[in-house]
Each structure stands twice: as structure tokens, then as C-alpha cells.
Amino acid sequence: MTSQKPSQSRRQLFIYDQRRRSKVLFEPLNERVTMYVCGMTVYDYCHIGHARCMIFFDLVQTVLESAGYPTVYVRNITDIDDKIIARCQRDEASPKQLTQRFIDAMWQDEAALGINQPTHQPRATEYVEQMITWIERLLEAGYAYVGDNNDVYYRISKFESYGCLSGRSVNQLVAGSRVDADPFKEQPLDFVLWKQSKENEPFWESPWGRGRPGWHLECTVMSQSLLGETIDIHGGGHDLCFPHHENEIAQAEPLTKKRFVNHWMHVGHVEIDREKMSKSKGNFFLIRDVLKQYTPSEVRFFMLMSHYRHPVNFSEDNWLSARNALSKIHRVCDDYLRSHRLVLDNGFIPQACWDAMLDDFNTPKVFAILFEIIKLYDQASHQQDSDLIDQCGRQVVNITEWLGLSVVSDIAVDATLVDSLIQKRSLARASRDWQQADEIRERLSEMGIVIEDQSTGTIWRVDRRSARHDGESR
Structure with missing residues (x-):
């Protein structure tokens, strides 16, 4: 395989957009790409399902920038929520103390995984004033109402495009979702924009009394504040498509009169025995515990060996498969680098790898190409073909680095x-x-x-x- 240096111009990229339900040409609005990813609610340690989103969008930023798309990457931190309040009461800690503890733990986990931090990590509590203003605008436009309990709700009947992201009608969404009974709502799918705080709960003063913003509102306001009215890419886990991302659209587009997001990307679940991993089900593994048994590169390989839109099954067989495959990559990297200088240059990434990666981040195909190059490297070594050894070795090392894997055998991190x-x-x-x-x-x-x-x-x-x-x- 031959390598081709990327031109100075942007490479053509195709992304599957959930709203259009098809693979489309990526066309950013400006020179700098804007990407927003829904982050963690910081009431506990991050589990391996969170790691998949962290790792994938870290790769997305790397690929975008290597393909000629400078990127501003925003991932929010939800630091006020019912789960946070419950954990504070259990631990007898203030919300600030508790959330900072788990924010620090999240950053530790990211550091251990070798993940680059996003450009911005806004906290919900820093944007409450802007959220109150947004609610006032929705009320004025008739898209929200104040219930008899003084909570403020979004009126989905007013937004004709509701269901555009999930591709289902309101009736289908009601039938297929679990909606808590609330006598103060006009319709079952109406959702809270402002919630009254109970005694001894955190609160902010507002025109509707002491309370706090609804979860869905946070991302709409923070993304608008940092990235503008239309975002190039908005990502998150598959489970956020409805209702969270659907509600973000409903909150944004009536006021801006513009498309909120041009490309919606959703990452498949990590499953255990074909069931979604989640804290509510108790079937989860913390990142820091997994890293005691597997190396950062093994975790990254495990997450990338399946296409990002598909679920990945957390099983011992799959982990061993990732470990064995990665050992083959490290064997070639180690062998090549014993006698060659490390030169990192995207120009040594074969065009076939670019084509696969720029076709909706097809990492399984990139890995398949990588292992074909490893076969060629082994053949060249057997035949003592120094030119082919040099070509294939450089390709293996640069593809490995591009994927965010270590080019040498790494170790588990505590x-x-x-x-x-x-x-x-x-x-x-x-x-x-x-x-x-x-x-x-x-x-x-x-x-x-x-x-x-x-x-x-x-x-x-x-x-x-x-x-x-x-x-x-x-």
C-alpha cells in the first residue's frame, strides 16, 4: 500500500445525520468546526459506557483537525440535578463539594485514558441567568407555560416539528416512552424548564420563585452561548436522542428560527449480555476499575473495534480479542522503532485509511486495513525488503498514533x-x-x-x- 500526503485543503467527510437518517456530506458553516457533546452528570464516578463517548469524540476531534477542520469542542458538565441533590444528602456534602469531587475524578479518568480535554467544559450552574432569560423568551412566544405548582413547562403542541429527530409522531412517542404522571402538565410529553426547589435544596431566584433549571434546557443554552445559533455537530449517547436531544431542538429553533444542529451523531451503548449498561440497572463497571485490568490502549481499541453507531458487548472474549489484536500492532511498532526514528506525519497514513475514516468514522475498516499492512510488514521482514519494511512500518506507526493508541506496549493505570x-x-x-x-x-x-x-x-x-x-x- 502506498501513502499519500494530505493536501492543504479540507478532505471530504461524510457523517450519518440522525435527523436526516442518512449519510450526508459534512459541510461546516465556517472555517472552524463547532462540536457540542452532552457530558456527564457528576454525582458518581464515570463508568465504561461514558468512556465510549469520551473516546469516540476525542477521535472525532483528532480526525477533523487532521483532515483540515480546526474544531472547537464543547462538552458540558451537569452540576445541578435531582441525582446530585440525593447524593449530597446521602454523603452530607454541599453540591459544590460533591460535584467538584466527581469532576476531578472524571478528569483523572480522562488523563488515565490519554484523552485530550475538550476546548470548553461549561458547568450548568454558570449559565442559570441565561437559562432564565431563555425561559422568559419561550413564555413570551407561547412555547412555555407556568403550571399551578409554579413549575414552568415546555408546550410541545406548539412546536410542529416535535419528533423530527427520532422520526416519530407525538402519539408514537407517548406510546413508546415512560412518562411520569404530572397533573400540572397540559400534555404527557411536556417537560420541565424550571423546577421549584424543595426545602434545603439548592435554588436560584427567578420570576417563578426559588428553583433550578430543567436538565434539557442546560445544553440548549450553553451551546448557544458558546457556539452560536447553529452547531455543526452535536453528539452524545444513543439514549439521548429522545427525549433530551429532541427537547433541545424544541427549545432552540422556535426562538432562533434556524436549524439548531446540522449533524446529529449518536454513539451506541456498551452492553452486558446484550443489555444496556447503566447505573440504574447496577450492571456497570467504573473506568478506574477497568483500567486496573486493561491498559488505556486496550480500552480504546475495545471501544473502536465496533462502528460507533453500533452497540459493543462488554465480554471477556471481546476484551481478550482487543488485547491480542493490539499486541500484534505493538509487536510491529516495537520491531520497526528499534532501527528507525519515530516520524509522525499524516502523510504516511494510506489513502485507503483516510477513505474509511472519512466515511462516517468507519474504525473497523481502518483496523482491517491496518492488519493487512501488518501482514505486508511481516512478509517484507521475512524477505528482508528494507524499502517495504520502511514504508509499512511508518504506516503502522502513524495509523496507530492517529487512532489515539500507544505506539508501544502500555500498562494499566491506577x-x-x-x-x-x-x-x-x-x-x-x-x-x-x-x-x-x-x-x-x-x-x-x-x-x-x-x-x-x-x-x-x-x-x-x-x-x-x-x-x-x-x-x-x-
């Missing part, structure tokens, strides 16, 4: 241990015990952890490349 060592190192530095601080840094380095001291504290990430590959060929 985020709790890493944080504990960083805290010990901070204490050692504070007491001017430079020897102990250096010893801890060296131990972290041996674990594959890179640390960076900043004015606000020490941050860390997983080093996806061995230092011995950064120099000249040997």
Missing part, C-alpha cells in the same frame, strides 16, 4: 495511586525534599505518567510514546 503519589510529591516539594520529589517523578515516569507542575497544581497524563523512541535511529 488513577487513585497516581493521585496519591502526586500528593506525596507535592508534600515533599513543600518541605524542600527534592530527592524524594525526584524519586516520585521517576516512579511516575516508569508507570508511563507525565506530570506538569502549574501554578494551580500538578496535572498528569498518560504518555502514549516511550521516550526511547523520540530520539534518532540507533
